[in-house]
Structure formats: C-alpha cells, structure tokens
Amino acid sequence: MKIALLCSGLGNVYRGHEVFASDLFALLGDAIDITLFKGGGEPAAKQLVIGNIPRNADCLKHIHLAVSPKWAESVKESERGRIEGETFAYAALRPLLEGDFDVIHCLEREVCEILFSQRHLFQKAPKILFSNGGAIPARDLPQCDFVQEHTDLNLAYSAKGKSFMIPHGVDLQRFSPDTETDFRAQHGIPAEAFVVISVGAVSYGHKRMDYVVKEVAAVKDAYLLVLGQETPDTPEIKALARRLMGDRAVFTKLPHNELPKAYAAANVFALGSVFETFGIVYVEAMAMGLPVICSNHKNQRAIVKEGVFIDVEEVGALTRALCDTSRESFAALGQRGKEIVAAHYDLKVLKGQYLERYQAVAAAPVSLPSYSLRKKLTANAKNAVRRAAQLVLGRAE
Template sequence: MVTPTGSGPLAGRVPAGVSVFPMGDAHRPDRWNAVRMARLFRRLRPDIVHTRNWTCIDAIIGARLAGVPAVIHGEHGREAADPEGRNRRRQQIRRLLSPFVSEFVTVSRDLARWLVEQVRIPARKVRTIYNGVDTERYAPGDRAAARRTLGIPADWSVAGTVGRLDPVKDQIGLLRAFARANKGRHALVIAGDGPARPQLETAVRELGLRDSVRLLGERDDVPLVLRALDVFVLSSIGEGISNAILEAMASGLPVIATGVGGNVELVRDGLTGCLIEPRRPELLADALTAYFDDPARAAAHGAAGRSRAAEEFGLERMLAGYVALYGRHVALGARP
C-alpha cells in the first residue's frame, strides 16, 4: 500500500502483513510526482497498480513508466468541489490517460455512466463493484443503552447522520429541515468533523436547536451512534456511493436520502426509505415527520433495508468482485 504520509485515521486499521510505503516528502503535487512514483514501482515490481480518484491520477503515469503490467483506476466519488463532475480539464486528463488504464472500476452505476457518457471512456473498460458493509459490526442493538451513552432520553424520536462536515453534504439543510420537523422530544445527531463545523454550530444557535442537536465530532464508535437512531438521513448534493447509507441499512434503519449519485441505487423509495430532491429542506422535513409520526413504518423500512444490505451489499460479495478483477489481470499480464 503506497500512501502520501503513512499516518491518518486509517493507519491503525491496516491488516498485519500488509506493507505500507509512505511517500513522505517525495509526494508533492508537481509534474515530477509520476517520476518519483515510477522509481518506487520499479523497486516494488507489482503485477497491478490500483489507483483511486483524481488525487492519485499521476500514479497511472508512474506505473506505466515503471512497466507495471496492469493499471486499474477506481472512481469512488466525484470531488467535493465538483460534485457533478463537470470540470472539463479533469475530464480531458482522464480521457487522455484512458489508454494507459487496463480497467476502470466504479462503486456505482451512476459513476460508470459518467465515465462513459461525459468523460468518454470506452464502455468495455468500465465495470462497477459496489462497496460492501460488515453486517456483523453494523447491526441493530440496544437502542436505550446507546442513547444513555449519548445523553439522549430513551423515549425521544432521534434522527441522525454520519459523515464529513462539508458543504457538499448540506448538513445546514438538514438542520433547517429538522427545525421544521422538531415538535419537542426529538433529537438530531450529527457525527463527524470537517470544515463546515463552525457554520453548523452557528446554525444550531440561530435555529434555537441547542437542546435537541448533538454535534458529536469524529467518532470511532459509529455502530453505537447508529443504534441510537430511529432514522438515518443523508442530505448530500452529490455522492459516489455512500458507505454511511450502507452502514445505516445494515443497522436496521430507514434511510432518507437525496436522489443523487449512487443513493438511488441503494435506497428503494417507499420500501427501505425515502428519496427526496437535494437542497429542499421542506421536503426533508416532511420525510422526517412521516417517520417520527409512524414508528411502525420506520421499523418496517429499516428491517427491509437490513435484508437488502445483507443480500446485495455484503463484504463477501465486494471481495469476490475484486478477487476476480485482480485475478483476471494477473493472468493476462503477470510478470515472469
């Protein structure tokens, strides 16, 4: 595994036996980064280099300069600054690099369509492998105990979200929607951190929600946070595929999500949750109220969502997809 720094929140989750090669000072956003990566790849001699998203695009060039037999490029979501993927320059660079990529892998059919129809990558080079969720770690549990941990009364109706606090996630819109739906004895939980936190703190004060909103910050106990909820909400204006939605479904929660990106491939409207237009807090407020007022419907949608997560988005299914992908390319061009 080649990383920019070798540190960060995922460093402690790398399995034993996996070698990590931090680029350190050698990783700089300049035209020579591909050359530096080529030097590393010549030393490592991999059969496959798998790059991910725009920030690793120069590794495609580095891998080919080093003579790596196969290069797989993954698209896991568009950039936060360009949620609809309309940046012409980045489209052109992806298209120019396409001949050097053995196969493109997306985590949603929406991203696959974008690559084919807008970026104009040949369809034969694009496949989709959905992200998987650990349905043992993310599962329904003791809701009352989870609420005690978070300081929320057991008999309140609780909505929540998990994710980076960023304008593309539109948590400000979620706060405005919750302010409309809040009739007392309701709570909103927001787990995560990011650049939009100051704006959210201001909005909580201005909307008079100090007693009912919990800004939890970054958490390492997300399964517990989800067990405290009655309904999960994702208010993003753009998504690739949402791991947070998958985790909420596995946790047995109904999901209210904006109908953008891969969200529509996860949430079955009216069966496992509710899809709404983005940037429409009044519609989000109506969806929240509908679940708050009908706990039986919320429970039924949550149960259906968990079944769907286990049957269609389990970790084993995702792993099988990548094992087959890598195996095919190793067979085609492995080093002697």
C-alpha cells in the same frame, strides 16, 4: 499475484473514500498478497506509510489563487488534495518499483496519472487500476488500464471496454442492529427520544449539514446526531444548531469502528447532499436497521433502493418526511434495508468479485509506447525547427 492498494488520504483525512481503502485491505489480506500504501497513521504488517504533504498541513494554509472569492475555498481544498496526491505518488514510486507488483490500485486521480506516466520505469509494467470515487465521466478519467465504478449509473458514463462495477460494501458483523450502545446516556439523550443521525463532513457545501440542522430543528422534540470531519464551516453550523435546537443537537467524532454505537442510538438516518457517487454511510445505516431519507437522485435511488426520497434542495422536505412518515413505515423500511444490504453490499459476498477481478486485471496484456516512424518524423521535425531557431536567433554560448 501481488497487489498494491494506494490511498493518499488514508491517515490524513476521514471520509468514505478512506474507509473503502481500509476495509478492502482488511477484506482481502488473508486471500492475496496485498500491500496498503497510506498517507498517514502508523506502519503495520503489509502497510506502508508514504511521506507526503498532507492536505491539512500548516504549510498549505496560505495558498494564493486568482479565482473568484465565491469559489476560493473550494479551489483551495482541491489544490490541497492535489498536492497531497502528487507528493504521495512520487514518494511511493521507489517502493512500487522495488515491489514487483502486478496491479497498482489507485484511489486518487493525481496518483493514478503520475504512476501511469512513470510505468516505463518498471522492469515488469504493472496494470494501473483506478477506483472512480468521484463519478468522473470517461472524457475526464485519468490515464489507466482499468476503472472500477461503484454504481451502474456511473458505469454508464465510464470508459467503455475497461470499466467494471463493484459497489462499496459493509462488514455485517461490525454493523449489526444487535450492537449494544450507551451513546444516548453518554450524551444526555432521553431513552424515549426520536433521534435522527447524519454522518458526513460538517460543511455547507457537498454534505449541506446546515440544511439537515434546520429541517430536524423544525420537528418537535427530535434530537440530531451529527458525526463527521470538521471543516472551516463547522463552527457556524454548530452555532446554528445551538440557536435552533439547544441541547437537542449533538456533534461528535468517533473512530470508524465505533460508528455502530452511534447508529444504534438513532431511529432514522438522513443526509442532505444532493448527489453522492456512492455514499457508504447509506449502506452502513441500512445494515444497522435504520430507514434512510436522502436525495431523490437516480443514483441514490439505485443504491438505497427502498427509502424515503426527497428533494433535499426544497425547504421543508426533510421536515415533512420526518413528520409524515409513520413509525411503522420507518420500521418496515429499516427491516428491508437490512435485507437489501445482505443481498447486495455484504463484504463477504463482494470479496469473491474482487479476487476474480484482480486476477483478470493482472492477466491482461500491457502495451507500453514503442518507437515508430511517426515518432521519428515528429522528432526530426522538432529538431529541424530548433536548429533553424538557433541559426536565426543565435545561441547563448
């Protein structure tokens, strides 16, 4: 059984999506024949860097769109992602055709759509598996053979009969409460300080980091650590933090394998997003023994299970949660979080589920389109219309 795992964003952008691809490849590499197709970075054993126009390329800085100024930046970001995915998909086609893969596991919808539409080119048609990282409902899913969902809620809205659920997971050896760290000393944070950490894109939109800054700023003497990819909103959010918190706010970036050092320097994890398809950072924080404060959304409740759930759109909600929850309660939630992650999100446990699912997907039958009477009649009708138009309008030659 040969598996191709495709992630156009890996090497181009840093999100939970790309962490999932990297971790899954590392998890399964010693058990099955799996090749990672990535959009950037360096080639390595069983890892192919596929040429593409990355979403952050300079040539995509001048996109012209006929949309409301209110939504312009959001639509531009979507366009940049689309271009990255589509150019990646066509560039990946040749090594996929030559690789004789049984399953092509796609993490981006554009990549999935294109490869499914080109499946007739393969000597042996592969199964196309799509990981639904965007909570796309069944009616909007790309064409594929199977769909991986990451939560039971998303599974309920997915395509019946071809969807299954395996959640995101975390490496409990890497994300351990026993991690030694000098992160506080490096950033001038007092050893006795109460520290809140938030991990995600530093933006106004989905992650709502401005909300986290304002809410933590209102907690006397609390420090805030923000780790995540910078966006066009980042300078303004940093300026807001400097104005409200001074040196109590620390913004930085770390490679994913060094994130545990930052988590280990904190007391509480908080995220300002209203909804997450999954939110792997919740699980990472819980594995580190941190209590989690997050949106009171049924998806987040199902993932975190035991945390402090608030209306993140309400001014003052996060501040109250930080001030009104006792340190003893936070400690108890942190302990329960470790137990929950060990039971539900340990990558070693999930490894068996992936191997079983890949076997089932690879063994499933494939039905490619075939010539039929209906197609013959449709083609004949179109040709008749075309010939009639030529008789009426004439021909160019």
